[in-house]
Amino acid sequence: MLRxxxxxxxxxxxxxxxxxxxxxxxxxxxxxxxxxxxxEALEVVATHGRAGKAVTLDHLGEAVDDPAASREAVDTYVxxxxxxxxxxxDASVSVKASQFGLATDPDAARxxxxxxxxxxxxxxxxxxxxxxxxxxxxxxVDLVLALRADGHxxxxxxVQAYLHRTPDDVRRLMEAGxxxxxxxxxxxxxxxxxxQRREAIRDAYVEVAGIMLDAVRAGGGxxxxxxxxxxxxxRVRGEVARRGxxxxxxxxxxxxxxxxxxxxxxxxxxxxVRVYVPFGTRWYPYLVRRLAERPANLQFFLRALLTGGRxx
Numbered sequence: 345m346l347r348x349x350x351x352x353x354x355x356x357x358x359x360x361x362x363x364x365x366x367x368x369x370x371x372x373x374x375x376x377x378x379x380x381x382x383x384e385a386l387e388v389v390a391t392h393g394r395a396g397k398a399v400t401l402d403h404l405g406e407a408v409d410d411p412a413a414s415r416e417a418v419d420t421y422v423x424x425x426x427x428x429x430x431x432x433x434d435a436s437v438s439v440k441a442s443q444f445g446l447a448t449d450p451d452a453a454r455x456x457x458x459x460x461x462x463x464x465x466x467x468x469x470x471x472x473x474x475x476x477x478x479x480x481x482x483x484x485v486d487l488v489l490a491l492r493a494d495g496h497x498x499x500x501x502x503v504q505a506y507l508h509r510t511p512d513d514v515r516r517l518m519e520a521g522x523x524x525x526x527x528x529x530x531x532x533x534x535x536x537x538x539x540q541r542r543e544a545i546r547d548a549y550v551e552v553a554g555i556m557l558d559a560v561r562a563g564g565g566x567x568x569x570x571x572x573x574x575x576x577x578x579r580v581r582g583e584v585a586r587r588g589x590x591x592x593x594x595x596x597x598x599x600x601x602x603x604x605x606x607x608x609x610x611x612x613x614x615x616x617v618r619v620y621v622p623f624g625t626r627w628y629p630y631l632v633r634r635l636a637e638r639p640a641n642l643q644f645f646l647r648a649l650l651t652g653g654r655x656x
Contacts, residue, residue, distance in 0.1 A: 370429035376601040376631055377404070378623040382420060385623035389435050394609040397619050398434040398598070400472060404624035405443040406541055411452075414444045418456050422463040429467030436469045438502075438620060441484055442476055450483060454490055459468075461496040470523065472568075473501040477531040478538070485513050492520055502570070504529035506538040513522045514552055518559045525597055526552055527567040547574050560594070561587050568618065572606070574582070591615055631647035 348627070352626045359651060378388040389399045403420045405413070421437055422620050428435045439457060446453040457473070473488055475481065500523035517524060528545050529538060540544045556567040569580050577596065582596060587612045595616040596608050610617050620632055 376599070376622070378600060378621045380623065380625050380627075381418050381584050382424055382427070382623065385424070386431075386433070388621050388623075389428075389433050390431070392619055392621070393434050395608065397607060397617045398436075398595075399619050399621045400436045400438045401428075402438040402440075402474070402620060402622040403443075403631055404622050404626045406440045406476065406626075407447070408445060409447070409448055410441045414452075414456055417443050418459050421460045423468040425460070425463040425469070425503075428469060436472065436618075437464060438472045438474050440474045440476060440489055442480060446480060446483055446487060450487065454487060457487070457499075458494060458496060460489060461491060461499050465496070467499055469495070470498040470500065471542045472523075472525055473499065475502040475527075478507060478533050481507065481509065481513070485517065488517060488522055489520055492522060497521065500524055501628060502527055504531075505550065505552050506533070506540075506545045508537065508539070510548070510552055511555060514555050518556065518565055520538050521564060523566050523568065524556060526556065527570040527597075528573075546573070546579070549576060550579050550583065557587050557589060557594070559588060567594045568597050569594060570599075570620070572598060572603045574606070578637055 378385040385401055389401065392399050401424055403417055403424065405417055408414050421439065424437060427433070428437075437460065441453050441457065444453040444456040457471070462536060463473050473484060475484055475583070484501060488499060491499045501517065502525040503514055503517070505528050507513075507524060514524060526549065528549060539548050553567065553569060556565065559565045561569060569577065570579055571580075580594075584591075591614055595618055596610055597618045597620060600619050601619045607617050607619060
């Protein structure tokens with residue numbers, strides 16, 4: 345019930361205005377968002393690199409229907425990628441296709457993200473297209489396949505384990521050679537579309553992880569397992585071992601600010617870790633979804649509000 349209420353709040357314009365104009369809320373958001381400027385984000389990338397962690401940068405924004413805003417987002421991504429290449433940073437980028445008008449003009453989104461993909465190739469890195477709510481799942485899968493058909497063979501996407509359709513999507517995408525990030529899923533979807541119970545979602549995650557690892561054993565792909573659930577990662581690592589694969593056959597992905605100590609421990613164990621680092625002014629929907637995913641995040645947020653944003 346709490347999770348559903350929070351996910352509804354993510355799309356509430358009044359709550360967004362209240363949060364983004366409240367100094368305390370903005371301060372708390374910086375636990376989960378690298379900053380509002382590219383320079384702040386690049387500083388976080390460099391810091392993570394020194395700690396042995398790779399990064400994927402996300403310039404926050406979704407459901408954009410203003411061509412000028414989409415153009416601005418492209419320019420920010422290209423500038424980010426130019427800096428990544430020039431500074432030799434171990435970083436990729438993640439994009440939300442709805443930031444480039446996927447829901448209203450798929451051809452324009454394909455062209456705009458194609459520009460980002462071209463810049464990523466020049467920087468020697470890759471692009472992951474985030475998966476959004478289920479109304480855009482088919483369009484996102486089609487977009488990834490279209491971009492790869494355009495020659496952007498370094499473009500992949502995220503997939504959400506809780507969607508019933510995901511195993512079929514994964515097989516289709518991996519057949520095309522796309523690298524995939526597997527996450528549980530962060531949107532409020534009905535039972536007809538997605539698993540609802542925690543254990544059912546975990547089981548679905550392990551099932552999809554197995555499909556991805558089978559593809560690795562057959563000679564292709566680098567699965568990227570996005571989770572902060574240590575029990576789930578233990579199960580995935582069991583699937584890795586069962587197939588006789590090494591730790592360099594996959595990557596663990598985490599969200600900036602959620603479990604930094606755990607990230608450090610994973611690096612110490614010799615696992616490849618990539619941290620999803622968002623930045624920009626449109627942080628409210630992202631923050632609320634992070635609060636919905638994990639009760640500890642909400643406890644942190646409320647505690648910080650009660651203490652005026654001071655550490656406790």
